[in-house]
Amino acid sequence: xxxxxxxxxxxxxxxxxxxxxxxxxxxxxxxxxxxxxxxxxxxxxxxxxxxxxxxxxxxxxxxxxxxxxxxxxxxxxxxxxxxxxxxxxxxxxxxxxxxxxxxxxxxxxxxxxxxxxxxxxxxxxxxxxxxxxxxxxxxxxxxxxxxxxxxxxxxxxxxxxxxxxxxxxxxxxxxxxxxxxxxxxxxxxxxxxxxxxxxxxxxxxxxxxxxxxxxxxxxxxxxxxxxxxxxxxxxxxxxxxxxxxxxxxxxxxxxxxxxxxxxxxxxxxxxxxxxxxxxxxxxxxxxxxxxxxxxxxxxxxxxxxxxxxxxxxxxxxxxxxxxxxxxxxxxxxxxxxxxxxxxxxxxxxxxxxxxxxxxxxxxxxxx
Numbered sequence: 032x033x034x035x036x037x038x039x040x041x042x043x044x045x046x047x048x049x050x051x052x053x054x055x056x057x058x059x060x061x062x063x064x065x066x067x068x069x070x071x072x073x074x075x076x077x078x079x080x081x082x083x084x085x086x087x088x089x090x091x092x093x094x095x096x097x098x099x100x101x102x103x104x105x106x107x108x109x110x111x112x113x114x115x116x117x118x119x120x121x122x123x124x125x126x127x128x129x130x131x132x133x134x135x136x137x138x139x140x141x142x143x144x145x146x147x148x149x150x151x152x153x154x155x156x157x158x159x160x161x162x163x164x165x166x167x168x169x170x171x172x173x174x175x176x177x178x179x180x181x182x183x184x185x186x187x188x189x190x191x192x193x194x195x196x197x198x199x200x201x202x203x204x205x206x207x208x209x210x211x212x213x214x215x216x217x218x219x220x221x222x223x224x225x226x227x228x229x230x231x232x233x234x235x236x237x238x239x240x241x242x243x244x245x246x247x248x249x250x251x252x253x254x255x256x257x258x259x260x261x262x263x264x265x266x267x268x269x270x271x272x273x274x275x276x277x278x279x280x281x282x283x284x285x286x287x288x289x290x291x292x293x294x295x296x297x298x299x300x301x302x303x304x305x306x307x308x309x310x311x312x313x314x315x316x317x318x319x320x321x322x323x324x325x326x327x328x329x330x331x332x333x334x335x336x337x338x339x340x341x342x343x344x345x346x347x348x349x350x351x352x353x354x355x356x357x358x359x360x361x362x363x364x365x366x367x368x369x370x371x372x373x374x375x376x377x378x379x380x381x382x383x384x385x386x387x388x389x390x391x392x393x394x395x396x397x398x
Contacts (some may be wrong), residue, residue: 034069034095036092038067038092049063049064049067052081052085058073078092104147104162105156106123106157106159107157118148120134120148123147125168125169127212132149134149147162148160169364169365171194172215172363172366173196174196175197175198175199175205176200176205176217176219176352177200178249179316179339181195182197187381191368193368198214202217202286203233206219209357215363216369217355218353219286219355220352221286229350230351230355244355244358245354245355245396246396247392249386250390251387252349252387253333253347253348254345255329256318256336256337256343256344257343258323258325261343267294269298269300271300276328277307278307279312280318281330281331288331316336318332319332319337319339322342323341335385335386370394374393374394
């Protein structure tokens with residue numbers, strides 16, 4: 032039920048300023064303005080005092096109308112590693128003419144930012160009843176990737192009206208979604224072991240020349256994340272085989288799993304000899320949390336994940352995390368805003384101080 036009001040119209044016809052009416056009724060001027068724009072419904076005493084002062088009835092000032100019926104919104108589900116059951120909060124983003132719904136994960140103590148909740152689902156299509164908002168096309172950018180520091184982007188975009196919707200995925204899944212046109216941009220940290228080059232060889236194999244723009248996000252260290260104090264004295268991947276310790280692994284297609292598998296091969300360690308090799312954590316922070324909570328002794332993750340939980344870290348590789356955009360997304364207002372942000376000193380300082388990243392090449396256009 033909505034409460035409409037003619038307070039402003041009647042106040043002005045009686046020659047009252049908002050301040051004068053507020054003084055006579057015994058409320059603040061801000062309260063009068065809030066009542067006039069229907070953001071505040073006064074109690075009975077204030078309503079009667081307003082009517083008496085303006086010499087009208089309460090019914091002249093206020094009316095009740097039914098809320099307009101909101102039609103459900105249909106969207107394509109991009110769930111990544113998450114399920115999307117009835118009641119699951121989702122965020123929206125327009126991508127290539129389609130409305131994409133991305134399930135959001137819950138922070139430990141607070142409800143997540145969301146645009147609506149799943150009402151029903153049929154395969155990859157979800158119905159969202161009574162969504163809070165459907166964003167304007169071009170104002171949001173859907174970015175798939177695994178870097179924990181991607182969460183810092185929206186904070187620095189401020190009041191620009193631009194928003195980055197991040198969906199967690201492995202590097203290969205992110206690039207596959209970009210290829211399918213399901214996301215605007217994809218983050219990756221994939222090493223081509225033939226050339227020793229990160230990301231570009233994999234990207235060039237997937238996409239036609241000239242269809243993709245690639246920008247460096249940051250350079251990070253990736254390595255063994257271990258329990259505080261490193262009680263099992265783990266110093267390299269070679270220490271993982273046949274020992275009294277438990278690993279938590281990443282899913283296939285993740286750069287962290289590639290690093291682990293190449294390290295095991297180099298050390299002559301069979302994966303089946305590593306306890307927990309088949310145990311999967313979906314994301315760097317999820318893997319590090321398993322170590323912090325004691326359910327695992329180690330994982331492969333960036334130094335930023337170890338920092339997040341105050342864990343021990345043994346570096347294994349220096350990697351470059353790049354963001355690939357479709358050419359169309361690169362020209363969107365949200366794409367231009369993200370590129371601008373990547374070249375700001377404020378973002379670089381935050382990535383350096385909080386995540387421990389090397390930002391000397393952040394914002395550099397590679398392709």
